Amino acid sequence: MPNNASQPYLKISKLNITYKSENHLVRAVKDLSLELKSGEILGLAGESGSGKTSICKSLLGVCPAHLSGKIVYNGKNLLENKKHEWKKIRWNKISYCFPNSREILNPSYSVLEQMIEPMLESGFRRKRAIEHARDLLFKCKLPIEKHDSYPVHLSGGELQRVMIALTLVNDPEMVIFDEPTSGIDIRNRNEIVELLKEILKNKTCIIVTHDLLLLRKLADKIGILYKGVLVELAPAHLFFRNQHHPYSRALYNSFTSLETSREMSRIRDRRNNLSHSTVNGCVFADRCTQAIEKCFKDMPRLLSYYSDRQIACHRKGVVSLIRTTNLSKIYRKSGSLWGPKIQVLKDVNVNVEAGEVVALVGESGAGKTTLGQIICGLIDPEDGEMNIDETVHRNDVQYIFQDPEESLSPRYTVLEAIREPLDIKNKFDLNTKNEMARKMLANVGLYTNAAFCDRFCSQLSSGEAQRLCIGRALITSPRVLVADEPVSRLDPSEQVRVLKLLLELQTDFGIGLFFITHNLYLARKISRRIYVIHQGRIIEEGFTETVLDQPRHPLTRNMVNLAFSKKAEVY
Template sequence: MSVLEINNVYVRYGRDTDINAVHNVSLRLDSGECIGIIGESGSGKTTLAMSIMGLLENCAQVSGSICFEGTELITLSEQERDSYRWKRIAVAFQNSLDVLNPVISIGDQIGECLIRHLEMEKKEARAKTENLIRMVGLDSSLTAAYPHQLSGGMRQRILIAMALSCDPDVLIVDEPTTSLDSVSKQEMVQLLLDLQREKGFAMLVISHELPVIAAMTSRILVMYTGNMVEQGGTKDILHDPRHPYTRGLIYSSPSIHPYRDMWGIPGEIQITHEQQCPFYSRCNQRIEECLREHPVLEGVGEQRQVACLRGGIVTLLAGSGIEKAYHTKNRRVKACLDCNIEIKAGEVVALIGESGSGKTTLAGILSGIMDADSGEVYFEGRKVTGNSETAKPEGIQIVFQDPISATNEHLTVREIVQEPLDIIKIGERAERLQAVRTALGQVQLPYDDVFLRRRGHTLSGGQRQRVAIARALVMNPKLMIADEISSMLDPSNAANLLRLLKGLQNIRGFSMLYITHDIFLARKIADKVYVMRQGRIIEQGAASRVFDHPQEEYTRLLLRSATV
């Protein structure tokens, strides 16, 4: 049974603006249910909570429908609305030091709620206050204490005691674990779950801490600049996000991906016009249509909705049934056997295997520089044939293992990097030169005239590999294939190069197929992993699952060998 229904709610601050702090948000909260709301700071989470409570500033304009057990709250008078606050719907605010009055004792502050909303006598309110403080796991003697005398975790418990003082049907908790240590966070989560189980209230949890959301909620609503961009079951969203923004939030959580280097979502939140996608400026799969239309939530599976004009995260490259054999004088060597691989927009995929497992052959076929005996490869829905995707901008570029043999050592740095632009005749001469300088700067190499005139044979191995990456970058690829690019470098240069490449991928948004035999390097950057052995892909899946819970003995062997 629904206890709270929100339909098409808009919140706007001031009459002279066309920007909504909350834009067309709808949700349904059933009795006893716990829903999580996640999003970056400024995404509208707290504004939505305050609109439910009717506690927004006077300048705020709220439209739409907020119904509590069939009663429309938005149209109620302030006096009528006040009869619902705390008694039917309550909120435990964040920033306890700002919420609690520093010159009034804890007992008097809780007692004030009871006297005002339940019309209790002081003696009765005092006894109830002591019970409430014990209910949240604190000693009743703290009734005489002042906020500054309590720890952050204790103050947060007091706010929960205040919120539950009138036995509400709905509890909104806003960032309940912010600024708490890890032990206090676990205790706070368990306290809220125990109280909900005991009292049966519905709960709306607002948090940017995904482990808290995972532990407490059954469904998630994802918000971005006041917009709903995705909603669905908690496990479904955390394990298989469908919106690029949701994926970015999840990949930014160190507790969900403890081994991987953390990279936040590139760019800053920008307030956009209603007729375009709000995530456009930060999205790695944006198209021109996204500037002209504001996406709405649409079903993408059972109990899943996403607001994306492309239907969610798209598949950039898909290879199926790929087979390749090499014929020598005495035998036939099968390099690829029925290989299937998928790379999504903005994704880093690691292809792992020992030398001779077929990784480089598969990469050549995926890029189109090598023909398969059978099977098909599609890039953005187009069949890859020959150099159809490598010889054009925004296609596929491959950076090879050996930078010395991959580039002409007698060419200058400028000629090496600019060559792809010269071949396909993109831009004027000055534009091509500027593209070369920009790419060299992005790979942290000099781009002055002196360096541009240097010959390839005068560069170090690390410099040559960075020049090779710059050569790929001038084509602004949507997919970069990096084939053992750090295997010929010393550990320091290898680490710097990998971090540089991941940083470029994060900022520029291209997808990457990272081919390596080094599991530790793959673990640092990969979102998804394919394990290859003797021409076959024997295991695949999310990087966290493959590395932490490998299913194949060969994968476990690679992990054990990597520690030797």
Template sequence: MIARVLDVQNLTVDFRQDGETTHAVRGISFHVDKGETVAIVGESGSGKSVSALSTVQLLGDSATVGGSITYNGTQMVGASEKDLQRVRGNNISFIFQEPMTSLNPLHTIEKQLRESIELHQGLRGDAVRVRIIQLLEQVGIHDASSRLGAYPHQLSGGQRQRVMIAMALANGPEMLIADEPTTALDVTIQAQILDLLADLKRDLDMSMLFITHNLTIVRKIADRVCVMKDGEIVEHGLTAEIFANPQHPYTRALLEAESTGVPIAVDPHAKIVAEAENLKIWFPLQTGLLRRTTGYVKAVNDANFSVRAGETIGIVGESGSGKTTLALAMMRLIRSEGRIVFMGHDLHGLSDRQMRPLRSEMQIVFQDPYGSLSPRMTVEQIIAEGLTVHGTAAGKPSRQMVAEIMGEVGLDPALMDRYPHEFSGGQRQRVAIARAMILRPKLVVLDEPTSALDMTVQVQIVQLLRDLQQKYQLAYLFISHDLKVVRALSHKVMVMKRGDVVEAGDADAIFDAPQNDYTRELMKAAFG
């Protein structure tokens, strides 16, 4: 008989704040057996993470948890803090989505792993260090002993996530709860982390509860799937059966939510908006009291490209490849060598004052709509911020212009007096797009604008960007590690690796017949 590790029956979770009650989870039931991976899938706000955190009562005082949650037959709902602490970290461990918010930026990797091991295992001194090195090597961090003194910011995104996995495994848990552990990672790193989790689960005979909004990942890793919507499980079953024959309309909508379509054709005679020749960005490494330059971080080496009105260049590559650095240099936000021409103006040597009239015509939309919008400003103030700096169109009041651009990006202008926390992730990204578009720019840098969004919302944002591009003949530099989105939006593609452009050309040619080994590796990780 297969042992049932986690059994959740009729789970309810309510949050009470300012006299109002939010029913986050509404009577769900599921279980995880020994050695099994169960995925909970759904969009933001569906109750996935709340359900996972409730398993060991990590929701805080504002939450009221009802129903039954048993771990190996022991009731977790209503358990004492002492009993819960014995289970947390020892028997059930968590891996979270964003390691930079989970790891302490002021402590070294060794110190953070040491705290967990000393707390739960009672090891001391050199024995702890030996265990830490063993864990780091187990999760695939090479030359682990040399990384013990590193701080989180000195590691790549993939390395940070491996450290988080090492912390989760430190005490040999029976069950691992992974909450969106690959969302912020490049496709190749994502594939490596998924393979690592699958290997560790098999080798250590662990059970896993995997929380995600990405059904492609579910197909690779899960034995069974629970689909959540509005706090309820609307469908559950074996992974193969759910994918082959989804019964619920919401499940079918999730499975169909892939960015499709092709970019609108570009006039070959359209004006060149921006171009770069022999663009190079090297950051000096300085040491000693006199700050002597001892070497360089070669962020971008000899990049050459041009983008026309109405055209999108997709820039792809792993974290640290130079994608964002290249785009920031094109906007003259960081120093570079080489030639940059924008709307016929050679930007090399222009002072800040000379650049100012051009600033309104080059805008940027960032990856994280949660972090790029000020929580203390209303949506109207956020969107109108550029108008305050650059001025409004003659005869048009600022509020009217905000209302018009909100309508264009699919937001109700009646909401302009609200604050960012009152909007969903997709709505916040529309606010960020409206802030960029209100100045009617010629060039827009889109830096991972869809990676933090649910799949169905991604499709909406891609279509919005395509519509705005056609309407205003915008030139886009589209930075992304999601190659499916890149294909849906880009006319040309540049593939970057460690500062070098290893392949560039028409998008169809790059996707259908990649010439470079690294490009082929990216395609395999993204499309299988």
């Protein structure tokens, strides 16, 4: 180990891994730089094909690709290692727990036989090596009668234990674990996590996985990889509180077991009809909802935009689409210039980030609708500021009204009603507009036939009217959507359909959804963050799970108790 504690134990800089196939190059890892301190546990996460395994292999010099850059270990660049130099590193200094697969072990020799090979290689006597191997297998809780089995006779869990024991035979300083828990049932999984915790106490470690839950339990530092690029690097406790890169946030959100109550969401699909080429740009640009032109042109570097973490994003992470500072609003009694003032909002600071659902909860008359309408620009605040992101046009903020029937002109036909925003924008000719309108009708689950399109809005059921309103709000592809109790009028099955639709559309367009409701269940199910408003003031804010599980303000606590104690009665 290095004498100087401040010196990194392992330093990777500008690592590029390029696979050559017949006629094209595949860059599996691009400009990867990171440092690992002695004793630190780094978790590298990303979906399959993000270059995780290539990185691990390159640390041991077994990656069959062209490598450039530097991997400095003990002051020496591993990439320049000669064969005999690797011999000192492999397994003696760095060992690698291979991804769980039967193909990793030689099918023709017993487990024990393969365990002792690296020890014999480094000069152990056979008898001593066997003893040591048995000890380790025992420690890793492989039943003793299985020690002499062949790999094919072991279950996935047992094989994983063997693999872990195998990494430890030469007592390395650093261990790389590649998907140590994938494909293993929950009981075995927990045992393996416990085992890893025990093992990692005095080792430096890289854990490569797509399992964020595992990293939450074990890692000190999290790196998120996307298509071979490190997009976010943050201390683990901060990462699990909030993710700043659009991809890491989406990845986090799509993970089922991290947030137990919230609806899971997927990561938006690749856009196919891109006019820009993404070869030189940000790797995530074609799936990113907040990409600007620069994102398609230059590859962002990993920079410390925040004091606590580094991200690679030209937009400095997920942007706030709307941010209000000290908003205040005073109403006077209607029709009167001198009547008593009612302070509806006071010093309200809220923000809505791209692709985020923010819930605003509060009792009736707490000022929820007023706040929504100010955000939407329907009314002006008395005091305070509203900042809108540079990429968001005023028209890109849309509103879904509380009462769908009231917000639709009864004299309009369905087609006219949904086309109305396009008519106002007046960018397209009539045919295109009708086409878009029909498409949107289909999107929100309404009929597109002439009979339905020619119906008057007054003839719609409330569910249909609600959908129509949502469609009308979405037809101009807004960036921010303020939804004021959008489902309160619907019966439960309709509610689910409409909400699913909203969330789907949100995923695809990266809409910031400002969701006004008094229904805490709903807020818990769909929102990432929550604002609690009471008498015009925001009394509590934070991540939904935190706020609802540990409410701090007495009023919130009261509200939560009221709402969720009912739940206890029901079940």
